[in-house]
Amino acid sequence: MLNLFKVAVHNRIKDGYCRAGRVLPLGKSTLEALTAEQVAALQGDHRLVVGTPEPMEPNQEGDGQQVPQNGENGTPTKTVDDGALPADLNSLTVEQLKAALTERNVQFAGNAVKADLVALLADAVKTVQDGQ
Template sequence: MEKRYQVVVHNRAHSGYRRAGFILESGQNLLMDVTDAQIAAFKADPRLVFGSQDPMPTETIEAAEQRLLSENGENDGTLSSVDDGLLPADLDLTVEQIKEKLTALGIKFSAKAKKPELVELLAQAAESGQGGE
């Protein structure tokens, strides 16, 4: 089986420039499943600047994610998030819910505060460890 690589090629020609079976955009291009013969063609072309060359990953991102989760003993099929009770994992709180949470934590805020400001206050409270544990 022929070795395959992922490579970065910088195209100094126009968008749509074709070389070694690839259609290149102007500027930097990340190409996958590139053979040694294609790499030689890129390196021989003066309009292209050959960048990095790395072996193709042997596993998909999803497989790597599952492997890493199982190594940590947390393989429940989903990515977990830190939940300290202050910020829900989905961050779908309404402005009123955020205000209630801040009031319960004893954090003062302007009555005219917008949602981004309130979320920032709640995030700061989460970082500082506020909120009765």
């Protein structure tokens, strides 16, 4: 059985920073259902402040989603997740576009420009909607 962990992470870099297969919101968040390799990747990034990993109970699956805490002004920080892409994909950053494409297993060139990433993501979203 796979050992899963949860860990608190403070991202001081930028909103939408990607590490260990997760999109991190700016500020503090708690990541759940992380493998030991993902925890090591987070701890290996000197730009992040990573808390002590806590093992999750075997019956505590976690949702694999990040749970952001409220920002300084009391409003929740924004993240890219499967069901909440904005209608205007151009409003996303390149990093958020790449993260959304990676989550959907869409291949793209590492040097792809924003317009190409928007087109790929629009096609991926359309394909999913057509299949439903």
